[in-house]
Amino acid sequence: MASTSPWDTTSPASGGQRTSQDSENLEKKRARDRKSQKAMRERTKWNIQCLTQQVEQLQRALDIETREKSDLYNKFLAMSEENDHLRVQKAALQLRLLGNGQSPPNSASSPTGLAPYETIPINTTPTCMSDQILQTFVERRWEAYAFQTAGRLEYYPDKPDLSALFDGRPNRQVDETSSIVGDIVRSYTEIDTLPKKVAVHYLMSTLLKWEVLRTKASYQAMPEWLRPEQVQLERPHASWIDRIPWPKIRAYLINHPEVKFDDFASAYSVSFNITWDYDPNHVILTTANDEHGSILINPIYEEHLRQLKNWTVGDNFRRKFPEMTEIIEGYAKNEKHAGGFPEEMLNPKPLPHYAI
Numbered sequence: 581m582a583s584t585s586p587w588d589t590t591s592p593a594s595g596g597q598r599t600s601q602d603s604e605n606l607e608k609k610r611a612r613d614r615k616s617q618k619a620m621r622e623r624t625k626w627n628i629q630c631l632t633q634q635v636e637q638l639q640r641a642l643d644i645e646t647r648e649k650s651d652l653y654n655k656f657l658a659m660s661e662e663n664d665h666l667r668v669q670k671a672a673l674q675l676r677l678l679g680n681g682q683s684p685p686n687s688a689s690s691p692t693g694l695a696p697y698e699t700i701p702i703n704t705t706p707t708c709m710s711d712q713i714l715q716t717f718v719e720r721r722w723e724a725y726a727f728q729t730a731g732r733l734e735y736y737p738d739k740p741d742l743s744a745l746f747d748g749r750p751n752r753q754v755d756e757t758s759s760i761v762g763d764i765v766r767s768y769t770e771i772d773t774l775p776k777k778v779a780v781h782y783l784m785s786t787l788l789k790w791e792v793l794r795t796k797a798s799y800q801a802m803p804e805w806l807r808p809e810q811v812q813l814e815r816p817h818a819s820w821i822d823r824i825p826w827p828k829i830r831a832y833l834i835n836h837p838e839v840k841f842d843d844f845a846s847a848y849s850v851s852f853n854i855t856w857d858y859d860p861n862h863v864i865l866t867t868a869n870d871e872h873g874s875i876l877i878n879p880i881y882e883e884h885l886r887q888l889k890n891w892t893v894g895d896n897f898r899r900k901f902p903e904m905t906e907i908i909e910g911y912a913k914n915e916k917h918a919g920g921f922p923e924e925m926l927n928p929k930p931l932p933h934y935a936i
Contacts, residue, residue, distance in 0.1 A: 695796070696799065696807070697790070697794060697795060697796045697798070697799030697800075698794050699794075699808075699813055700718075700790075700791050700794065700808070701808045701812040701813060701817070701819075701822050702812070702813065702814070702815065702816045702817070703715060703816065703817065703818065703819040703822070704816045704817060704818055704819075706818075706819065707818045707819075707820070707840075707841050708818075708820060708841045708842075708845075710764050710820065711818060711819040711820055713760065713764065714760070714764075714784075714788060714819060715819050717760055717788070717792075718788065718791045718792055721756075721792045722791070722792055722794070725792060725793065736755065736757060736789050736792070736793060736798075737755055737758070738801075739876050739877060740757070740758045740761070740781060740782055740785035740786065740789075740876075740877065741754050741755055741758040741874045741875065741876065742758070742762070742778060742781055742864060742874075742875040742876060742877065743758070743762070743874055743875045744758055744759045744761070744762020744763060744766070744781075745762045745765060745766060745777050745778070745781060745875070746875065754874075757785055757788055757789055757792070758781075758785055760788075761781055761784045761785040761788060762781060764784070765777055765780050765781050765784070768780075768849055770849035770850045771849060773860060774860045774861065774863055774864070775854045775856045775860050775863050775881070776852070776853065776854060778863045778864060778877055778881065778885075779854045779885045779891075782877055782882065782885065783806065783823060783825060783885075784823055786801060786802050786803075786806065787802060787806060787822065787823060789801070790802055803825075803886045803888070805825060805826065805827055805888045806825065808822065809827050809830060809831050811830075811831050811834050811835070812830060812831075812834065815834055817833070817834045817837075818841060820841055820845075821833045821834060824848075825888060825891050826888065826891070826907065826908055826911060828907045828910075828911075829904055829907055829908065832903070832904055832907060839901075843900075844901075847896050847897045847900045847901065848893070848897055850894070850896055851893045851894035851895070851896040851897035851898075852891065852892070852893050852894075852897070853891075853892050853893070853894060854884075854885055854890055854891060854892075855890045855892060856881070856884065856890075862878060862880075862881070863877065863878050863881040864876065864877060864878055864881075865877070865878050888911050889911060889912045891908075892908070892912070893905060893908055
């Protein structure tokens with residue numbers, strides 16, 4: 581039975597009205613949702629169109645930049661080739677300004693008409709970090725030496741100071757040539773024994789000193805086998821080739837440009853060796869003639885490494901470069917076999933101002 585309580589104010593008419601109102605509100609909400617979704621789809625579509633246009637614009641800009649870089653690289657190659665040929669001309673001009681432009685009787689082998697000690701190898705643009713450092717050093721120091729633009733000429737000792745092989749401090753008391761070479765040698769961890777480090781330092785610093793000074797004395801201070809071959813004076817090549825001890829190997833590398841620095845160095849650095857059957861510590865001497873002191877090469881070891889037959893390569897290099905290995909073995913066969921050093925020579929009495 582329906583309630584007839586006086587407190588019951590709900591009527592059938594008012595309940596139907598609320599149901600109709602709720603349905604209307606629901607339809608309005610759905611309409612708003614559909615409108616919002618449509619607006620969101622339109623915004624998403626517009627964003628995609630904008631991003632697509634930006635990608636197309638960036639792609640066109642990238643294509644233009646790629647073409648410009650390709651053009652610049654081709655120009656760079658052309659300028660590098662031209663620069664290679666200008667290096668020798670620059671050296672000749674500087675020497676003429678110094679009054680050394682006369683062609684000596686024994687200078688027929690020099691393509692510039694200069695004496696052998698006045699003509700350095702023709703190098704291409706640097707191909708590795710050590711080339712970059714050393715070529716920049718030679719060019720700047722030679723210019724300062726030739727035109728005396730520096731306040732003073734750098735000190736070039738008769739013998740390389742090996743202190744930089746053991747002291748990496750920037751304020752160390754070492755001449756600039758020995759210092760820059762020492763830093764480079766220390767960076768090659770593959771050169772892991774004292775005799776090898778000293779030999780490479782001696783070779784590089786002796787060559788570097790001559791390339792800067794270009795005097796007869798600095799030229800004659802180099803081992804004969806380190807002096808440039810004719811092909812080094814005529815054909816542009818990478819600077820690192822000039823630091824290889826065997827002359828015919830240098831010629832081989834110049835004639836085989838497909839042998840790149842990384843390939844050669846990866847095998848050579850771990851394979852080359854100096855045959856030294858004595859105490860490794862005997863390859864150096866320590867001076868005591870000033871407050872700083874110096875570390876110099878033992879004259880006995882210097883004479884030892886100046887004999888090319890004492891430079892060898894190991895199995896790693898032999899497997900990778902059999903043709904060059906055969907050339908290197910040819911040097912050992914052609915040189916006369918010399919005996920070892922007496923023990924008393926390897927443990928000499930202290931020289932004046934020197935101590936082992």
